[in-house]
Amino acid sequence: MYTIIERQDLLPKVHLLKIQAPKVAAAAAAGQFVILRVDTEGERFPLTIADWDAQAGTVTVIYMEIGVSTRKLAKLGKGDAILDFAGPLGKPTEIENFGTVVCVSGGFAMATIVPIARAMKEAGNRVISIVGARSKDLFFWHDRLTKYSDEMIVCTDDGSAGIKGLVTEPLRDLLSSDTKLDRVIVIGPSVMMKFCSKTTQPFGVKTIVSLNPIMIDGTGMCGCCRVSLDGQTRFACVDGPEFDGHKVDWDGLLVRQKSYVAEEAVASERCRCKEEGCGNHG
Amino acid sequence: MAKAGLNRIDMPKQAVAKRIQNFSEVATGYTPSDAHIEAARCLQCKKRYCVEGCPVNIDIPEFILALREGDMPEAARILKKTNSLPGVCGRVCPQETQCEQACILNKKEVPIAIGRLERFVADWEREHSAEVNLPKSLKPKSGKKAAVVGAGPAGLTASAELARLGHDVTLFESLHTAGGVLMYGIPEFRLPKDIVQGEVEYVKSLGVKIELNAVAGRLFSLDDLFKQGFQAVFLATGAGLPLFLNVQGENLNGVYSANEFLTRINLMKAHSFPEYDTPVKKGKKVAVIGGGNVAMDAARCALRLGAEEVSIIYRRSEVELPARKEEVENAREEGIKFHFLTSPVRFLANEQGKVRAMDCQKMELGEPDASGRRRPIPVDGSEFEMDIDLAIIALGTRPNPLVMQSAPDLQVNPNGTVAAGISGQTSHKAVWAGGDIVTGSDTVISAMGAAKRSALVMDEYLRSL
Numbered sequence: 001m002y003t004i005i006e007r008q009d010l011l012p013k014v015h016l017l018k019i020q021a022p023k024v025a026a027a028a029a030a031g032q033f034v035i036l037r038v039d040t041e042g043e044r045f046p047l048t049i050a051d052w053d054a055q056a057g058t059v060t061v062i063y064m065e066i067g068v069s070t071r072k073l074a075k076l077g078k079g080d081a082i083l084d085f086a087g088p089l090g091k092p093t094e095i096e097n098f099g100t101v102v103c104v105s106g107g108f109a110m111a112t113i114v115p116i117a118r119a120m121k122e123a124g125n126r127v128i129s130i131v132g133a134r135s136k137d138l139f140f141w142h143d144r145l146t147k148y149s150d151e152m153i154v155c156t157d158d159g160s161a162g163i164k165g166l167v168t169e170p171l172r173d174l175l176s177s178d179t180k181l182d183r184v185i186v187i188g189p190s191v192m193m194k195f196c197s198k199t200t201q202p203f204g205v206k207t208i209v210s211l212n213p214i215m216i217d218g219t220g221m222c223g224c225c226r227v228s229l230d231g232q233t234r235f236a237c238v239d240g241p242e243f244d245g246h247k248v249d250w251d252g253l254l255v256r257q258k259s260y261v262a263e264e265a266v267a268s269e270r271c272r273c274k275e276e277g278c279g280n281h282g
Numbered sequence: 283m284a285k286a287g288l289n290r291i292d293m294p295k296q297a298v299a300k301r302i303q304n305f306s307e308v309a310t311g312y313t314p315s316d317a318h319i320e321a322a323r324c325l326q327c328k329k330r331y332c333v334e335g336c337p338v339n340i341d342i343p344e345f346i347l348a349l350r351e352g353d354m355p356e357a358a359r360i361l362k363k364t365n366s367l368p369g370v371c372g373r374v375c376p377q378e379t380q381c382e383q384a385c386i387l388n389k390k391e392v393p394i395a396i397g398r399l400e401r402f403v404a405d406w407e408r409e410h411s412a413e414v415n416l417p418k419s420l421k422p423k424s425g426k427k428a429a430v431v432g433a434g435p436a437g438l439t440a441s442a443e444l445a446r447l448g449h450d451v452t453l454f455e456s457l458h459t460a461g462g463v464l465m466y467g468i469p470e471f472r473l474p475k476d477i478v479q480g481e482v483e484y485v486k487s488l489g490v491k492i493e494l495n496a497v498a499g500r501l502f503s504l505d506d507l508f509k510q511g512f513q514a515v516f517l518a519t520g521a522g523l524p525l526f527l528n529v530q531g532e533n534l535n536g537v538y539s540a541n542e543f544l545t546r547i548n549l550m551k552a553h554s555f556p557e558y559d560t561p562v563k564k565g566k567k568v569a570v571i572g573g574g575n576v577a578m579d580a581a582r583c584a585l586r587l588g589a590e591e592v593s594i595i596y597r598r599s600e601v602e603l604p605a606r607k608e609e610v611e612n613a614r615e616e617g618i619k620f621h622f623l624t625s626p627v628r629f630l631a632n633e634q635g636k637v638r639a640m641d642c643q644k645m646e647l648g649e650p651d652a653s654g655r656r657r658p659i660p661v662d663g664s665e666f667e668m669d670i671d672l673a674i675i676a677l678g679t680r681p682n683p684l685v686m687q688s689a690p691d692l693q694v695n696p697n698g699t700v701a702a703g704i705s706g707q708t709s710h711k712a713v714w715a716g717g718d719i720v721t722g723s724d725t726v727i728s729a730m731g732a733a734k735r736s737a738l739v740m741d742e743y744l745r746s747l
Contacts, residue, residue, distance in 0.1 A: 027501050037458055043550065043559040044458070068559050084458040086495035216550065216560075219456045219497055220682045221466070221522035222542035228533055233526060238684060252533050255635035259535045263561035270556045 001081035005058060010140040013065040014108050015074055016050070022057030024087045030115040031093030031210065031242055034059065035218040037084035038072045045069050046215050046237075048112040048187075049088060059087070062111040068267040089218045090241045093208070097124040099182035102174060103149070104167050104196055106132040106188030111141045112210075113187045117148040120185075126150050128179075130170050132192070136161035167192065168199045175203040183208065186245060190254055197245030209245040211236045213256055228252050290392045291320040302585055302616050305470045305553055309373075317402040321350040324394050327386050332396060335384030337731030338371075338439075340364045342381060342396055349403060358407035358414045361400060366442035367435065367481045367730065369408065370464055372401025373473050375727045376606050408480050418488055421448040426744040429454065429512040431498045431685065434462020436518035436717030436729035438485050443737030444516070445488040449744055452512070453485075454496040459549065460485075462520055464726070466549040467541070469579050471586070472609075475548070499684030504692065504713065513747055514712045514740045517700060518733065521679040521718035527571065531629030532675070536563060536637035540572070540580045540676035547583050565672025568592045569640055571626055572676030573602070574723075578609040580674045581618045589672070592618050597625040597645050597658040623647070625658065627665060629673060640668050681719045689713075697722065706736035714740055 006018035024034060033046045051060035065074045076082065093116050101120045105113040110131050121127050129149040133139055134157045146152050153170045154162030163170055167188075174181060184207040186196040193209040200207040213225040213236050220238035227236055228249035234240065294310045295301070301308050312320065324346045332342040341360050348357035361368045377383075377397035385393030407414055426449050430441045433455035441453045459465050461478045486492060496502070498519060507515055524539035526532055543562065546552040552562035568584040570577050573596035581592045594613070596603065599622045603610060614620075623645045632638040644664035647656035681698045693701040693709035699720055706714040714736040717729030 023496075023501055032500075041551075041558045072559075084495050086456065086458070086497055087500070089497060089500055216542065216545055217457060217466075219522070220684060221524070222545050223524045223526070223539035224542045226526075226533055233528070233533065238682075249533075252635075256533065256535060259563075260561050263555065267556045267559060267561070 001083060002085040003081045004076055004078055007077045010062065010111075011108075011138055013074075014062065014140070015065075016060060016062045016111075017073070017076075018058050018060045019082060019085060020057060021059045021085050021087075024085065025052045025057050025059050026054045028052040028054075028059060028088040029092035030095065030119040032088035032090050033218075033241060034061065034085055034087030035089060035215065036061075036073070036082055036086075038069060038076070039083055042072060042083065043069045044084070044216050044218065046089070046212065046218060048109075048210070048212075048241075049115070050111045051115060059085075062108055064108050067264050068271045071268075071271060086218065089237060091239070093119065093185070093242060095119045095123050100126045100128065100180060102128045102130060102171065102181055102184045103145075104130045104132075104171060104184060104186040104188070104192075105145075106167055106192045109187040109189075109210075110139065110145065113185070114141055114144050114148065116185055116187075117145055121148040125182075128174065129153065130155065130167050130174075132156070132167035132188070134158065166195070168195050171196060171199050175200060175205065181205045186210075190250065190257060193245060194248075194250040194254070197248065197250070201246050207245040208242050209248065210241050211243060211248070211253065212241065213253060214259060227256075290323065290395045291316045291398075293395070293398055298615050298617075301471070305547075305586055307474050308471050308612060311405060312398055312402045317349060317399060320395050321346050321399055323387070324350070325386060331384040331386060332381040332394075335381040337380065337727045338365050338734055340381075340400070345403060346394070346396075346399060349399060354403065354406050354410070355414045357403045358410075359416060361403055362407070362414075362416050362484075364734075365730070366439050366485060367726075368400050369404035369477045369481055370435065370473060371727055371730070372397050372399075372404050373477070374464075374468060376725055378607065380727070405477075408477070418446070419448055420446045421741075423450075424448045424741075424745055426450065426514070426747060427452070427512045428514045428516065428740060428744065429507045430516045430518060431507075432456075432462060432518040432520055432717075432719075433460035433482070433492060434518060434520050434717065434729065435464060435726040436520070436719075436733040437462065437516070438482065439730040439733035440516040440518060440716065440737050440740075441490040442485045442488055443734055444740060445485075445490045447737065447741040449741070451489070452491045452493060454493050454498055454502075456495070456497040456519075457549070458494055460492050460494065463522075466545040467576065467579070469544065469548055469583055471582065472579065497684070499686075499688040503688035504685065504710070505689070508712070514714070514744050516706070516733070516736055516740065517685060517708070517713060517715040517719055518717045518729070519682055519685050519719050520729075521699075521723050522682045523680045523698075524675070525677040525679060526675055527626060527677065529626060529628050531631060531637065534629050534631050534637045535635055536565070536671060537629055537673045537675065538563070540570070540576045540674050541679065543580050543674050544576070544583065547587075553583075553587060562587065563672055564588050565670070566590045567670045568672040568674065569595050569626075569668065569670045570674045570676055571595045572678070573598065574604045574676060574678065575606055575609055576678075577674075577676035578605045578613045578618075580676050582613055582616060584672065584674065585616055585618065593668075594618060594620045595624050595626060595642065596620065596622050598655060599623055599647060602655050623658065625660070626673075630667070637670060637673055640670050640673060641665055642668055678723050679718075680722065704735070705739040706732055707739070712743070
């Protein structure tokens with residue numbers, strides 16, 4: 001069992017958990033993820049590692065309540081325990097002194113990009129961060145990202161903070177400017193990663209994306225997380241999760257991510273009924 | 283008592299109409315009377331061909347004799363002396379090509395049902411473990427530490443043997459449950475999971491520490507294990523990487539690897555969704571591509587999930603089917619269809635990106651290839667479309683490279699297996715390997731045999747330190 005030693009509610013439905021997992025904390029690196037199983041009936045599902053402390057033996061994850069599993073997780077607080085917590089999984093982010101690196105993030109991935117920005121900064125890169133959210137109330141860990149960024153560009157859909165618009169707009173402006181960009185890293189919803197990749201492609205700037213297909217074991221055994229890269233099948237859990245965004249078959253990925261929409265609806269309804277005690281769903 | 287030479291006693295099974303509606307074990311096991319009649323057929327040969335045919339050299343005539351004489355604790359002790367997982371082996375070993383093939387009665391008529399008797403004794407032992415009083419150790423404590431990586435059949439066997447030989451053993455498993463392919467791969471209706479967990483408990487009772495959720499190659503490297511004080515390592519991470527056809531449309535929704543389909547059901551209990559949170563697609567018309575035991579397992583699972591029609595698509599002919607005869611028979615009885623000399627060319631999608639059909643071509647057999655089997659050759663102009671809404675690819679697996687990637691000095695063969703000698707010695711002096719990581723996809727029992735051979739050599743090595 002893996003004990004939760006801290007919980008923070010960052011936004012409505014977005015939570016931070018600091019979990020006691022000393023071995024995982026000792027081995028973790030930027031860009032990796034863990035696979036959790038909340039209870040014996042639970043699914044195995046991946047979450048990106050947002051932070052870790054090898055000395056304290058803790059791993060921090062940030063997640064959004066979306067389906068049954070994340071809702072189950074959201075019921076747990078400080079002192080509760082998670083049944084299974086396997087990691088660190090996936091290949092760590094390739095970190096070296098590339099020159100200028102743009103870190104683009106959106107939604108709650110604005111937290112999971114922090115370790116990458118930090119590692120890039122520590123490797124000597126000039127780090128430009130672009131962060132997007134629907135509105136200014138949905139930002140968090142802004143201070144942390146600012147700390148590791150030489151430049152911060154903020155976008156909101158409603159214009160309540162920074163530039164009004166999508167992250168692709170300042171990204172395109174940067175690509176068109178005199179600044180030489182050596183690498184772009186994008187973490188966020190798949191659609192955002194797709195359009196950022198499409199934005200950088202004509203400029204020939206290497207663009208790394210962190211994919212989040214459905215996974216089960218996370219060790220390369222089941223092939224559920226397979227993605228097509230330039231026509232070659234790759235497993236996101238062991239070959240990724242980071243890939244060259246210009247090579248990813250985005251439409252294939254987006255379709256596969258929706259494989260279980262119908263089943264998720266059934267499970268969510270059952271979960272809601274159980275919470276509300278409708279009495280019809282064991 | 284019945285005389286030798288009578289036909290073997292049939293295995294009682296659930297009726298077909300009933301069993302295709304549930305995931306409970308198909309073969310329900312011998313009754314005590316069945317077991318005694320069958321055991322009485324054994325000729326107790328002086329020359330023990332059956333023992334030679336067993337990869338772990340169980341004292342077969344001896345355990346059958348004890349059973350026949352009604353000394354069940356002794357029968358169980360004899361089995362456990364050489365086999366830590368008899369409840370598993372009695373169910374999934376291909377006895378027909380091993381001990382039973384070697385049985386002298388096989389020449390005259392039908393061999394002794396050794397596997398069924400093994401299962402009978404193992405099942406008795408699970409209920410009566412207190413009466414058996416197994417010795418926990420064979421040798422005094424060595425004070426030496428061994429690590430075993432992967433808790434499948436090879437890893438469990440190596441751990442049990444090393445512990446009984448007096449060493450301090452830690453077994454690392456990447457999943458949340460020990461058992462490996464016995465848990466995620468083989469369905470409940472062939473190998474109930476509580477049987478597997480019973481065997482795991484036995485291994486633990488020998489003092490083996492099991493660390494779950496420990497992904498070798500990510501959480502630790504081979505070198506880390508030595509830094510942590512382990513003095514010898516047995517690698518048994520299996521062949522878990524699924525092979526695909528590499529044809530168009532293979533990543534469509536509704537196309538599974540057999541590993542994924544079976545893992546969802548066996549390990550995650552997706553057949554009980556939504557009581558369990560993991561879902562699985564239930565097809566109406568299902569195609570399973572491949573002809574091995576895994577293909578049969580996947581087909582029979584699809585049927586139990588409620589499919590109307592399940593077909594095995596195999597590119598060679600019936601003679602070359604690699605699955606056990608018994609499993610093919612079971613599948614046939616249950617109504618699985620077989621399309622021989624047929625191979626998929628591409629999968630076709632509907633508007634939602636879900637598989638709706640599969641283009642296939644007919645094959646004919648040419649000259650034997652490297653495997654010794656006749657090579658399938660496509661027949662020109664033979665393409666046809668088959669309507670399906672679920673496809674399961676069961677073409678076999680390759681070793682997972684994670685551990686090897688973390689151990690660059692470990693010699694690996696071009697096909698991805700670890701290079702190892704007859705007793706599992708690798709290019710690293712304190713590392714042994716066995717099971718599918720060395721042989722590629724093979725049987726549970728051959729993995730266990732390899733693990734036993736390695737454990738003996740590792741014992742010598744550890745005691746020499």
